[in-house]
Amino acid sequence: MGVVLYCDQSRVIVAFTAPMEPCLVHPFSRAASVVRRVSNLLFPKPIIFIACLIPLAVLAVAGVTDNLGANPIEEITHETGEWTLRFLLITLLMTPLRHWFGWGWPIRVRRMLGLFSAFYATLHLFTYLWLDQFFWWEEIWYDILDRPFITIGMLGFVLLIPLVLTSTNAMMRKLGRNWKKLHRLAYVIPALGVVHYWWLVKADIREPLLYAVLLGGLLGWRYYRFRATRPS
Amino acid sequence: MMIKIPRPSDALTSEITPESVYKERRRFMQAGVAAAGLAGLGVSLQAHSAISLGKIAKSPYSTDEAPTGYEDITSYNNFYEFGTRKSDPAKNAHSLRVHPWSVAIEGECAKPGVYTLEDILKPHGMEERIYRLRCVEGWSMVIPWIGFPLADLIKRFEPTSKAKYVYFETLNDKEQMPGVRWPILDWPYVEGLRMDEAMNPLTLMAVGLYGKTMPKQNGAPIRLVVPWKYGFKSIKSIVKIRFQEERPVSSWEKATPSEYGFYSNVNPHVDHPRWSQRTERRIGEFRKRKTLMFNGYEEQVAHLYAGMDLKKYY
Numbered sequence: 001m002g003v004v005l006y007c008d009q010s011r012v013i014v015a016f017t018a019p020m021e022p023c024l025v026h027p028f029s030r031a032a033s034v035v036r037r038v039s040n041l042l043f044p045k046p047i048i049f050i051a052c053l054i055p056l057a058v059l060a061v062a063g064v065t066d067n068l069g070a071n072p073i074e075e076i077t078h079e080t081g082e083w084t085l086r087f088l089l090i091t092l093l094m095t096p097l098r099h100w101f102g103w104g105w106p107i108r109v110r111r112m113l114g115l116f117s118a119f120y121a122t123l124h125l126f127t128y129l130w131l132d133q134f135f136w137w138e139e140i141w142y143d144i145l146d147r148p149f150i151t152i153g154m155l156g157f158v159l160l161i162p163l164v165l166t167s168t169n170a171m172m173r174k175l176g177r178n179w180k181k182l183h184r185l186a187y188v189i190p191a192l193g194v195v196h197y198w199w200l201v202k203a204d205i206r207e208p209l210l211y212a213v214l215l216g217g218l219l220g221w222r223y224y225r226f227r228a229t230r231p232s
Numbered sequence: 233m234m235i236k237i238p239r240p241s242d243a244l245t246s247e248i249t250p251e252s253v254y255k256e257r258r259r260f261m262q263a264g265v266a267a268a269g270l271a272g273l274g275v276s277l278q279a280h281s282a283i284s285l286g287k288i289a290k291s292p293y294s295t296d297e298a299p300t301g302y303e304d305i306t307s308y309n310n311f312y313e314f315g316t317r318k319s320d321p322a323k324n325a326h327s328l329r330v331h332p333w334s335v336a337i338e339g340e341c342a343k344p345g346v347y348t349l350e351d352i353l354k355p356h357g358m359e360e361r362i363y364r365l366r367c368v369e370g371w372s373m374v375i376p377w378i379g380f381p382l383a384d385l386i387k388r389f390e391p392t393s394k395a396k397y398v399y400f401e402t403l404n405d406k407e408q409m410p411g412v413r414w415p416i417l418d419w420p421y422v423e424g425l426r427m428d429e430a431m432n433p434l435t436l437m438a439v440g441l442y443g444k445t446m447p448k449q450n451g452a453p454i455r456l457v458v459p460w461k462y463g464f465k466s467i468k469s470i471v472k473i474r475f476q477e478e479r480p481v482s483s484w485e486k487a488t489p490s491e492y493g494f495y496s497n498v499n500p501h502v503d504h505p506r507w508s509q510r511t512e513r514r515i516g517e518f519r520k521r522k523t524l525m526f527n528g529y530e531e532q533v534a535h536l537y538a539g540m541d542l543k544k545y546y
Binding site: 071074132139143146199206 | 303304307308312316318319369371414416417484487488503505506507508510511513515516518519520
């Protein structure tokens with residue numbers, strides 16, 4: 001796997017051994033190491049890569065078999081949007097997973113999951129630009145200016161771009177400490193996504209609320225850890 | 233999406249149960265031998281309700297645009313009492329009991345009372361009205377409704393001079409409507425029209441579409457259709473009509489007054505914060521089309537709003 005990178009709270013560790021376990025001391029060493037090995041076997045990167053393409057495949061099959069309902073463009077827009085949000089949250093779940101269970105794989109696939117978030121966000125955006133508006137730029141510009149949920153969605157997408165561009169190992173090394181700072185946008189972007197969804201729904205806020213609660217949990221855990229580990 | 237449905241006029245005679253047969257059927261049902269009896273008569277059970285549509289006349293108010301497919305009209309619905317996803321009503325509305333059905337007529341009129349659906353429909357001849365329907369969410373359909381003018385119904389109850397508005401209410405029953413277990417809206421769903429809007433010849437009480445009785449997910453057994461207003465004004469499964477002096481507050485207006493006004497006329501010049509109202513997607517079409525003022529019914533209804541600032545009264 002070549003160079004494996006592992007980003008800790010305060011520093012970026014570059015390791016030249018592969019595959020690498022995160023530097024982590026876990027209390028239940030023996031049992032945990034068995035679970036760790038099994039989980040590493042169960043979740044190799046290629047399998048997760050393929051799993052990440054399942055939502056797209058399901059959508060494609062539904063499209064080809066004319067199973068997207070009466071308003072297929074709306075359905076594609078909603079599905080790609082929801083999967084963007086799900087991938088953003090799944091990406092944020094990787095660090096806690098590593099911490100709770102001592103698994104190595106979550107950190108190794110975290111970047112890939114982040115990139116899949118951007119992949120589905122791109123599909124979502126192009127569904128809107130192409131299928132929905134058919135590059136009717138006047139209407140699109142009008143939408144961005146006048147419809148707050150689109151404004152905030154666009155902002156979220158724009159913020160994803162630097163994260164994608166700096167996701168390579170070379171950029172990580174080049175940016176050093178700033179890379180970490182920049183990639184804290186991974187906490188901001190899902191929040192924009194939740195607001196984007198919240199402002200879209202007419203009255204039934206149950207689903208966006210669920211995403212908000214999950215995001216709150218993921219960010220809350222980080223805040224709690226930050227408070228707990230900060231030297232007083 | 234691709235399903236081709238014959239023009240309603242092709243199917244009318246074969247699909248409508250003659251009144252004599254219908255009465256016959258009721259007697260059999262009351263006798264409790266409905267299934268055997270109907271099989272013997274060679275009459276198919278109408279899936280949606282026990283009412284008969286009789287002879288259906290054509291209307292000059294119908295558009296000549298191609299109607300949206302039956303499958304799309306009956307699978308893509310906003311009927312929050314059965315769930316908030318578009319596909320929910322088609323899945324869940326089977327639990328709605330449309331027979332027996334009654335409508336309470338209340339308020340400022342000479343003949344209030346609770347009327348059975350049969351009583352409500354009896355004196356009215358049915359018409360087919362092929363109308364555009366524009367949803368506030370930016371999509372539209374063309375629907376061949378079956379119904380009769382609301383004005384004709386209103387006249388029967390002799391509203392008094394105090395009757396300035398008409399209030400409508402949808403059934404609100406947790407047992408039949410899984411969606412009302414959640415306080416998504418302040419149930420029951422209510423709507424209202426100004427008296428002159430209600431009396432406009434375009435305003436329809438619909439009991440069917442595509443030559444058949446109303447599918448449950450489309451608001452069986454009786455619903456309102458106001459084609460120049462956003463779809464949510466066309467209240468479904470009506471159980472109460474009240475004539476009143478003060479303006480009713482409709483459900484969406486109550487939920488979000490800044491987004492949904494009482495009038496809610498289709499108006500490409502007044503934007504909704506979530507949906508551009510300048511364009512719409514006709515279900516079944518790929519490219520969006522421009523939305524028309526009053527959904528293309530300007531000629532028939534613009535005079536109702538003469539002198540009103542429609543940006544203020546949205």
